[in-house]
Amino acid sequence: MAASFAAELLKLRKRPATWVLAAIWLAFVILFAYALPYAFFANLPEPEVPENAPPEIQSEMQAQNEAASEQLMSQLYPENLTSYVLSGFSGTGGTLALILGALAVGSEYGWGTLKTVLSQRPGRLGTFFAKMLALVVMLALFVVLAFVLGAVCSLVVAGLQGAPVDWPPLAELLEALGAGAIILAAWAALGVFLATLFRSTALAIGLGLFYALALEGLVFGLPIPNQTFQDARQFFLGQNSSFLANSFGGEALQQNFALSGSDIGAAQAALVLCAYLAAFVLIAALVFRQRDVT
Amino acid sequence: MIHETSQMDNRDDALLVQIRGLTKRYGGRITAVDDLDLAVKRGEVYGFLGPNGAGKTTTLRMLLGLIKPTSGSATVMGEEPGSPAGLTRVGALVESPAFYPYLSGRDNLRVMAHYSGVAPSRVEEVLQQVELSGRANDKFKKYSLGMKQRLGVATALLKDPELLILDEPANGLDPKGIADMRAIIRKVRDEGKTVLLSSHLLGEVEQICDRIGVILKGKLVIERTMVELRDREGGLLIRAEPLEEAARVVKNLPRIEESKVVDGMLQLTVDPARAADINATLVNAGVRVSELRPDERSLEEMFLELTGGETV
Numbered sequence: 001m002a003a004s005f006a007a008e009l010l011k012l013r014k015r016p017a018t019w020v021l022a023a024i025w026l027a028f029v030i031l032f033a034y035a036l037p038y039a040f041f042a043n044l045p046e047p048e049v050p051e052n053a054p055p056e057i058q059s060e061m062q063a064q065n066e067a068a069s070e071q072l073m074s075q076l077y078p079e080n081l082t083s084y085v086l087s088g089f090s091g092t093g094g095t096l097a098l099i100l101g102a103l104a105v106g107s108e109y110g111w112g113t114l115k116t117v118l119s120q121r122p123g124r125l126g127t128f129f130a131k132m133l134a135l136v137v138m139l140a141l142f143v144v145l146a147f148v149l150g151a152v153c154s155l156v157v158a159g160l161q162g163a164p165v166d167w168p169p170l171a172e173l174l175e176a177l178g179a180g181a182i183i184l185a186a187w188a189a190l191g192v193f194l195a196t197l198f199r200s201t202a203l204a205i206g207l208g209l210f211y212a213l214a215l216e217g218l219v220f221g222l223p224i225p226n227q228t229f230q231d232a233r234q235f236f237l238g239q240n241s242s243f244l245a246n247s248f249g250g251e252a253l254q255q256n257f258a259l260s261g262s263d264i265g266a267a268q269a270a271l272v273l274c275a276y277l278a279a280f281v282l283i284a285a286l287v288f289r290q291r292d293v294t
Numbered sequence: 295m296i297h298e299t300s301q302m303d304n305r306d307d308a309l310l311v312q313i314r315g316l317t318k319r320y321g322g323r324i325t326a327v328d329d330l331d332l333a334v335k336r337g338e339v340y341g342f343l344g345p346n347g348a349g350k351t352t353t354l355r356m357l358l359g360l361i362k363p364t365s366g367s368a369t370v371m372g373e374e375p376g377s378p379a380g381l382t383r384v385g386a387l388v389e390s391p392a393f394y395p396y397l398s399g400r401d402n403l404r405v406m407a408h409y410s411g412v413a414p415s416r417v418e419e420v421l422q423q424v425e426l427s428g429r430a431n432d433k434f435k436k437y438s439l440g441m442k443q444r445l446g447v448a449t450a451l452l453k454d455p456e457l458l459i460l461d462e463p464a465n466g467l468d469p470k471g472i473a474d475m476r477a478i479i480r481k482v483r484d485e486g487k488t489v490l491l492s493s494h495l496l497g498e499v500e501q502i503c504d505r506i507g508v509i510l511k512g513k514l515v516i517e518r519t520m521v522e523l524r525d526r527e528g529g530l531l532i533r534a535e536p537l538e539e540a541a542r543v544v545k546n547l548p549r550i551e552e553s554k555v556v557d558g559m560l561q562l563t564v565d566p567a568r569a570a571d572i573n574a575t576l577v578n579a580g581v582r583v584s585e586l587r588p589d590e591r592s593l594e595e596m597f598l599e600l601t602g603g604e605t606v
Contacts, residue, residue, distance in 0.1 A: 007408035015396055112392035116449065119358050119386040120409035123378050127409075292361035 004122040004130035012138050017103055021096050022142060028092050029146050033085065034076060034153035038160075041072045076157040079166040082176035083248040085150035089180045090241035093146070094187035097139060098208040101191025104135050105284075106201030114293050124289045132281055135188055136181075143180040147173070176248055179270065183241045186273040187212075189280035190237065196284040212238060237276055243269035309333045310457045310488050311340075311357060315366035318352050318512075326352040328512035329366065334457075334490050339483050341499030341506035342492040349512040350492040351389055354461050357490075358386055371457060382411070385455035387463055391446030395435035399426055399445050402434055406449045420448040424478065439466030447478060458482055458489045464498050476502050529589030530569055532560040535582045543579045544572065561589060 012018050047065050049058045075084050108114045117127060151167075158165050167173075190211070194204035216238040222229075233239060247266035311334035318327040327349040334340045344350045355361045357368055359376010373380030393402040403417040421427045424444040429437070437445065443466055450458055460479070464472045479489055479502050493499050499506055500520070507517040534540035540560055544553050552563040562572070566588040576583050 003408045003411050007405045010401070010405055010408065011394060011397070014401060015394075111395065112390070113394060115355070115358075115360055115388055116392050116406065116446075117409055118360060118376070119381065119384075119388060120406055121378050121381045121411055121453075122409050123376075126378075293355070294361065 001122070001126045001130050001133075004126050005133050007117075008131045008134035009137060012104065012134050015103075018100065018138060021100050022145065025093065025096050025142055026145060026149055028088065029085065029149045030153060032092075033088050033150065034157065038073070038076055038157055041069055041076070044069045044072075073157070073161060074163075076154055077161075077163050077166075078151065078154040078158055079168060081147070081150055081154050082168045082172050083246075084154075085147055086176050086180055086245045086248050088146070088245075089143075089183045090238065090245040093142070093180070093184055094238070094241050095209065095212055097142070097184040097187040098191040098212065099205055100138065101135060101188030102195040102201055102204035102208060103191075104131060104188075104195075105192045106195035106199070106204050109195070109199040110201055118293060125285060128285050128288045132192070135192070136185060139184040139188055140181055142184060143177055146180070147177060172248065179244050179248070179266070182270055182273050182277070183244055186237060186241065186277045186280075189277045189284075193280035193284045196287050235272055237273070240269040240272040240276075244273060308336050310336050311368070311370055311490060313353070313357075313366070313368045316353065316356060316363050316368055317365045318349075318356060318361065319364045325512050327356070327363075330509070330512065330514055332507055332514055332517070334488060335505075336456075336488055337483075337486055338504040339479060339489040339491060339502055341503035342490060342509065343494070343496065343499060343506055344492075344509035345494055348509045350494075350509055351461055352512075353509070354386070354388055354459055354490075354492060357459065358384070358388065360388070382453065383456045384459060385450035385453050385457070386459040386461075387443075387446040387450045388459070388461045390465065391442045391449075393434045393442070393445060393449075396433065398431045398433055399437065399441070399448075400430040402445065403430075403448060403452065407452055410453050412452055412454075416452055416454070420451045423451060424448045425474070440468060440471045443467055443471070443475075447475070451478075451482075456487055458487060460489065461492045462494070463491070464493070464495060472498070530562045530564055530566055530572065531585070531587055531589045532562065532572070532576070532583060533558070533585035534560060534576060535584065539579070540576055540581045540583075543576055543581060547572065547575060559585075 044065065047061050049061050053061075074080065108117070118124060122130070155165065157163075168176075187208075191204055191208055194207050195201060198204055198207075216236050219236070220233060224230075244266055247269065311332070313330055313332040316327055316330040316332075317325065319325050330349070330353060332342075332353075342350055342353070352361065356363050357370050357375050358381070359374070368375050369380075371380045371383045393399075394405065397405065400417060400421065403420065404414060407414055407417050418427070421430050424447050426441065426444050426448060429441060434442070434445065443463060447460070447463060450460065458479075463479075464475050467475060476498075479491065482489060483502075491499060491503065503520060505517070505519045506523070508515050532540060532544075537555060537558070537560060541553060541555060544550060544560065544562060549568075550562055550564045554561050564572070569586055569588070573583055573586050
């Protein structure tokens with residue numbers, strides 16, 4: 001399987017689509033996670049102070065505004081690196097991972113390269129799991145790149161604001177890296193699963209995006225008071241990605257993202273995502289092994 | 295429809311491909327391959343002939359483990375189709391060559407070399423073998439059909455296989471490309487390797503195959519050596535003056551199965567060894583013979599006859 005892994009890695013590494021996705025991911029971190037929020041937080045509109053308000057009230061409101069601005073800005077500081085960067089994994093990161101997973105498998109069907117590969121030597125399961133392993137390596141790179149870039153951006157923000165540079169503890173950083181990898185891997189596995197099932201890239205990406213962007217929202221919007229239904233919502237892929245992504249950081253930050261009526265812990269969310277990951281990969285592997293390559 | 299099989303060397307160790315009762319049905323209605331029996335002997339070039347849709351590619355895919363048969367069995371190199379042990383010794387090009395469009399020819403081969411577990415140095419060797427070294431750094435998507443076909447053959451040669459399975463390797467090639475492809479196959483055969491070559495072009499296999507099997511509607515309808523095929527259909531062609539008199543004279547000769555005038559020549563179905571006797575008889579009868587030669591009808595005509603008129 002080591003040789004097949006080398007082949008899969010070579011394919012992913014040389015594929016322009018991989019780096020386009022990586023570039024989008026990194027652009028997202030720079031632009032939407034740091035540059036735009038910084039510009040917004042640094043230029044919060046002045047509060048409307050009544051003209052006849054006493055000076056002490058005016059200065060108190062001014063101070064409150066500055067405090068609010070500083071509190072928002074503090075999310076971008078190095079000390080909040082883990083929670084802040086990780087919060088972007090459940091939405092954008094998951095979507096990009098889904099596309100990468102679907103591309104890695106679906107293209108083999110589209111180009112007809114599966115017959116060429118399987119006519120060599122490796123065996124179907126060996127090929128499949130080598131592909132999964134290469135995908136995991138690439139996703140790990142996505143995770144590390146996001147955190148490295150986030151660290152650089154947070155350092156710049158701290159420098160601009162004259163804030164102290166305090167990094168999160170190493171253990172927390174490692175946990176965040178692991179959490180990020182689990183989130184991306186679960187979504188990539190969904191892409192792999194759909195691409196294997198439908199032997200297509202386009203349909204897999206389309207259905208995956210429909211699930212990620214619409215289906216969960218629609219289900220959550222259903223006015224069904226049944227408790228079992230309410231409980232079942234806690235086992236959705238997107239929900240648990242959000243739970244895990246937002247389980248780091250302080251209470252204030254978590255409140256910004258917390259889902260109503262939910263008290264799912266990080267461990268449980270990680271477990272649910274791992275279950276999804278295992279189920280998607282195993283079912284896809286079985287289908288891949290059994291099906292005719294036409 | 296005629297179903298014939300030639301006498302075969304039944305020693306199992308000499309058979310690199312052995313197919314018994316192989317059948318593939320799709321959805322219970324379409325039978326792509328129907329109770330097929332076939333064997334390829336070590337060291338031969340076996341031509342697997344049939345029109346489009348006859349079941350050639352489906353059979354080859356089953357031999358490579360890409361699709362599973364509905365019933366029947368097959369062994370390739372003594373192993374189950376698709377098993378790594380068997381595939382290690384088999385090189386294959388099935389249908390149109392499929393590679394990664396964003397990779398160069400060289401990188402595509404590097405990828406396949408990884409899968410095959412062969413040394414990277416083989417990549418350069420096979421590139422030279424198919425004369426693609428000069429364009430090896432070009433992206434696959436920029437290759438012409440002929441270059442893609444060459445890359446497919448290069449991939450098949452990567453493992454330096456004992457058995458080469460080539461599915462329509464001359465598809466899309468220009469005359470020079472076809473000649474080159476034949477040269478590659480001959481070279482492979484001369485190295486003692488075995489080739490299973492599928493084609494719908496009779497002329498292609500006629501020149502390079504030792505034995506052929508014809509498949510029609512999923513069934514093997516004939517399996518013969520080329521020598522057997524040519525010997526079986528003897529005859530003479532005679533150009534003479536006056537032609538009507540020549541026809542009248544030969545009609546009275548014994549052991550002539552059929553005589554007819556085709557394209558200004560007299561066509562006789564007769565043992566070609568009787569050419570001198572027939573020539574003497576005609577000359578003695580006052581007929582001037584300007585040409586007398588064996589009637590080497592093309593394989594195509596033979597197949598039309600053998601397969602009841604279905605084109606191959």
